[in-house]
Amino acid sequence: MGDARNDKRQDIHNSEIPVLCRSCESRHKGICGALTSGQLVELSKHTVKSVYEAGSEIFPAGEKSARNANILSGVVKQSKLTSDGRQQIVSLQFAPDFLGRPFGRHNDVAVEAATDVRVCSFPASLTDALIGETPELEHRLHKQTLKDLDQAREWMLTLGRKTAVEKVASFLYLIATHIDPEMEATDKTVKFDIPLKRADIADFLGLTIETVSRQITKLRQTGVINIIHNRTVEVPDIARLRRLTEQDNG
Amino acid sequence: MGDARNDKRQDIHNSEIPVLCRSCESRHKGICGALTSGQLVELSKHTVKSVYEAGSEIFPAGEKSARNANILSGVVKQSKLTSDGRQQIVSLQFAPDFLGRPFGRHNDVAVEAATDVRVCSFPASLTDALIGETPELEHRLHKQTLKDLDQAREWMLTLGRKTAVEKVASFLYLIATHIDPEMEATDKTVKFDIPLKRADIADFLGLTIETVSRQITKLRQTGVINIIHNRTVEVPDIARLRRLTEQDNG
DNA sequence: CGTCCTATTGAAATTCTTCAACACTCGTGG
DNA sequence: CCACGAGTGTTGAAGAATTTCAATAGGACG
Numbered sequence: 001m002g003d004a005r006n007d008k009r010q011d012i013h014n015s016e017i018p019v020l021c022r023s024c025e026s027r028h029k030g031i032c033g034a035l036t037s038g039q040l041v042e043l044s045k046h047t048v049k050s051v052y053e054a055g056s057e058i059f060p061a062g063e064k065s066a067r068n069a070n071i072l073s074g075v076v077k078q079s080k081l082t083s084d085g086r087q088q089i090v091s092l093q094f095a096p097d098f099l100g101r102p103f104g105r106h107n108d109v110a111v112e113a114a115t116d117v118r119v120c121s122f123p124a125s126l127t128d129a130l131i132g133e134t135p136e137l138e139h140r141l142h143k144q145t146l147k148d149l150d151q152a153r154e155w156m157l158t159l160g161r162k163t164a165v166e167k168v169a170s171f172l173y174l175i176a177t178h179i180d181p182e183m184e185a186t187d188k189t190v191k192f193d194i195p196l197k198r199a200d201i202a203d204f205l206g207l208t209i210e211t212v213s214r215q216i217t218k219l220r221q222t223g224v225i226n227i228i229h230n231r232t233v234e235v236p237d238i239a240r241l242r243r244l245t246e247q248d249n250g
Numbered sequence: 251m252g253d254a255r256n257d258k259r260q261d262i263h264n265s266e267i268p269v270l271c272r273s274c275e276s277r278h279k280g281i282c283g284a285l286t287s288g289q290l291v292e293l294s295k296h297t298v299k300s301v302y303e304a305g306s307e308i309f310p311a312g313e314k315s316a317r318n319a320n321i322l323s324g325v326v327k328q329s330k331l332t333s334d335g336r337q338q339i340v341s342l343q344f345a346p347d348f349l350g351r352p353f354g355r356h357n358d359v360a361v362e363a364a365t366d367v368r369v370c371s372f373p374a375s376l377t378d379a380l381i382g383e384t385p386e387l388e389h390r391l392h393k394q395t396l397k398d399l400d401q402a403r404e405w406m407l408t409l410g411r412k413t414a415v416e417k418v419a420s421f422l423y424l425i426a427t428h429i430d431p432e433m434e435a436t437d438k439t440v441k442f443d444i445p446l447k448r449a450d451i452a453d454f455l456g457l458t459i460e461t462v463s464r465q466i467t468k469l470r471q472t473g474v475i476n477i478i479h480n481r482t483v484e485v486p487d488i489a490r491l492r493r494l495t496e497q498d499n500g
Numbered sequence: 501c502g503t504c505c506t507a508t509t510g511a512a513a514t515t516c517t518t519c520a521a522c523a524c525t526c527g528t529g530g
Numbered sequence: 531c532c533a534c535g536a537g538t539g540t541t542g543a544a545g546a547a548t549t550t551c552a553a554t555a556g557g558a559c560g
Contacts, residue, residue, distance in 0.1 A: 080403060082496045086411040090403040105396060110402065135385040142392040146355060149395055153330060153340040153359065159409040160456025161336040164548070199509060206410025208549055213508055230557095236486035246332045246501065291558055414516070448539060458517055479523090480539065 018044035024120065026070040030096030031139070031144070032137040043130070047122045052113040059100065061110035067121045068100035070156055074117030075119055075195040078109045079203065089204040090155075091148065092196075098144055115195045159206045162245075167205040168215040169244035170223065176235060183238060190235045219244075268294035273368065276320040280346030281394070284386040293380070297372045305390065309350065311360035317371045318350035324367030325445040328359045339454040340405075341398065342446075344428055348394055352377055365445045409456045412495075417455040418465040419494035422475065426485060433488060440485045441478070455480035469494075 016037040017027070021044060026032045029165070042195065051073070052058055059065045071093060078091040090109060093099065099119065101107045109180065131138045160171050172194075177184050179192045202209045219225045224241055226234040235241050267277070271294060276282045280291065299322070302308055308326065309315045321343060329342040340359060343349065349369065351357045374461045381388045405430040422444075427434050429442045444451070452459045469475045474491055476484040485491050 077404075080407045082407065082411060084497055088407040088410040090406045101396070103393070103396075108400075135388065138385065138388055138392060142388060142395060143353070145395045145399060146351070147354075147391060149399045149402060150358075152406060153328075154398060156340045156402060156406055156409055157330045157332065157338040160338040160407060161332060197505095209507080210509085210550085211548060214548095217508075247334055409508095447537095459539080460518080460541085461516060467540075 016041070020047060020049070020120070024070075024072065024096070026072075026098075026120070030070055031098050031140045032070070034134055034140045035130065039130060039134070041142050043122055043126065046126055047120055049120050050117065052117045052119070054113055054115050054117075057112050058117070059107075059111040060118065062106065062108050064104055064124075065100045066108040066124055068098065068102075068124050068127045069119040071095045071099060072118040072120055075114040076111060076117055077196070077204075078111050078202060079112040080109055087203045088206065089200065091176075092150065092174075092204070098141065100124060100127070102131060102138075102141060113159065114200060133250060138199040141142075162193045163209050164207055165207075165218060166245055166247070167207060167217050168201075168212060168219065169224070169241055171201060171205055171225060172219075172233065172235070173238075173241050174243050176241070176249070186238065190238055192233060194231045194233060197198035259284075266291070270294045270297060270299070270370070274320070274322065274346070276322075276346035276348075276370070278346075278386045280320055281348050281387060281390045282320070284384055284390045285380065289380060289384070293372055293376065296376055299368065299370050299371055302367045304363055304365050304371070307360065308361050308363060308367070308369065309357075309361040312356065312358050314354050314356040314374075315350045316374055318348065318352075318374050318377045319369040319371035321347050321349060322368040322370055325364040326361060326367055326453075327364040327446070328361050329451060330359055337453045338456065339450065341403065342424075342428075342454070348391065350374060350377070352381060352388075352391060354378070364450060371388070393478050414455075414457055415465050415468060416497070417457060417497055418451075418462060418469065419474070419491055421451060421455055422469075422483065422485070423488075423491050423495050427487060436488065442481060442482045442483060442490055447481075 018040055021027050021032065021040050022201075024030075027040075032043075035043065052074075058069070059067075073095050076093045076097075076099065076144070077089050079087050079089045081087050092114065099111060102124075102248070104124070129143070158167055162170060175194060176190055176192055180190075183190050189202065196204065198209045198212050201207075202212045205212065207215075216227070220227050224235070224237075226236070226242060228234060265360075268290055269292050271277050271282065274280075274282065277290075285293065302324075308319070309317075311331070323345050325347065326343045326347075326405060327339050328343070329337050329339045331337050340363065340437055349361060352374075353463065354374070381391070408417055412420060425444060426442055430440075433440050446454065448459045448462050451457075453461045457465075466475075468478070470477050473486070476486070478484060
């Protein structure tokens with residue numbers, strides 16, 4: 001990050017870092033990088049690693065979650081429901097993102113595993129206490145919230161103003177660039193697995209399953225993508241896909 | 251807020267508070283409440299009050315804004331554009347919200363006055379410096395960012411999964427409850443001015459002007475609202491309007 | 501082998517948009 | 531005082547995009 005505020009990390013020696021945290025991405029890119037080794041030791045005493053199967057619920061909607069977590073691997077979806085059951089996915093999150101709300105705010109969003117997911121969870125009260133003693137921790141959480149806000153607003157443009165093909169192209173482009181950020185620049189063929197099933201893609205794009213399927217077919221027929229298998233996609237020309245995210249001819 | 255972290259405000263005496271700030275809503279409900287009187291004096295030396303006419307640009311899109319601001323009055327819209335000119339409003343903001351991005355992050359959003367707007371602006375570098383010395387300030391900014399994120403996600407559900415009538419009802423309900431938060435509970439007839447023109451409402455809802463107009467007509471014909479004048483609306487039964495935000499029959 | 505889950509495809513129905521015409525308000529200037 | 535034009539909002543009819551309903555196919559698993 002090159003952030004001057006990270007100075008306090010200097011007192012961390014590898015030998016003092018809990019085994020649990022040694023190889024964890026959150027310690028570098030995630031929020032745990034704001035903590036001293038002493039704090040990490042304290043945190044790790046209350047920490048549980050767990051695994052959620054694809055489709056299972058991590059935190060229920062509409063409750064102050066008693067625990068927070070860091071994503072270790074997998075993709076997490078957050079979704080909202082209307083009273084009559086229509087669903088909208090409002091966020092996809094990847095390792096090493098933080099899950100849950102600080103300050104006891106309740107969050108009217110259901111948190112579910114989209115793929116199999118591994119997380120490292122700890123009591124929410126502990127997060128709040130650590131925030132109180134470590135401004136750098138709040139700073140990191142704040143930066144993630146700003147990033148989440150940017151992504152939400154970017155997606156509002158997609159939901160409100162893009163056509164069905166553009167939406168599907170935007171989704172594929174989002175996944176491709178999240179799997180490997182380098183991918184944005186490359187001119188080589190790019191191959192990846194879509195971490196969602198069609199129903200989830202539809203709920204993320206504000207479309208029906210059928211429309212998603214038809215648009216994928218259209219992208220395949222025009223050579224923008226190759227479908228290796230339902231979930232496995234090849235993109236021969238990522239720049240062409242990116243162009244399609246904003247103009248459905250092209 | 252009843253927040254224990256506000257202790258440092260005890261050293262503020264009214265006599266020491268800059269004239270500029272004395273009657274400002276931001277000092278209580280906004281971010282300035284995190285500052286000591288000394289910091290307020292310092293801030294006020296670099297502060298400018300300005301007025302923007304409805305439709306004028308406050309900060310351009312895609313630049314690191316050199317200044318930040320607090321809204322004193324009026325409604326501010328933030329919008330995103332596709333390369334071919336389609337527009338989506340991603341946020342409406344009211345006094346005493348903070349405008350601009352801390353930490354020199356650039357923000358790919360155009361900030362415009364929806365109504366006539368008064369703001370109190372100051373150099374972004376000063377905000378960053380104050381954040382460094384006052385954790386409570388970052389805490390308040392963080393809380394506003396969390397609120398913005400919740401609103402963005404709520405609106406994603408509206409954009410992705412609601413019908414045209416539901417969208418317009420959601421918009422009217424949003425405005426009604428923002429004009430006066432008490433309004434949510436009342437069973438009396440509620441009257442207010444819509445702060446946006448039809449084109450803006452359309453850009454906020456992901457619809458066309460014509461569809462917005464037709465849905466407003468429909469709501470009028472079914473007695474859900476009375477149109478006093480183009481921008482002036484009466485809602486006889488706010489609970490009925492709220493019900494319409496999630497099911498277009500009702 | 502049958503069943504469940506996931507995904508695709510077709511045809512009809514619906515919703516929303518596009519294009520076009522018209523109405524209202526407000527300010528300017530003859 | 532009235533005419534004119536710009537900006538804003540409404541309405542109708544035709545067209546396009548997406549959804550809905552229905553049928554089918556493939557894979558995973560007991």
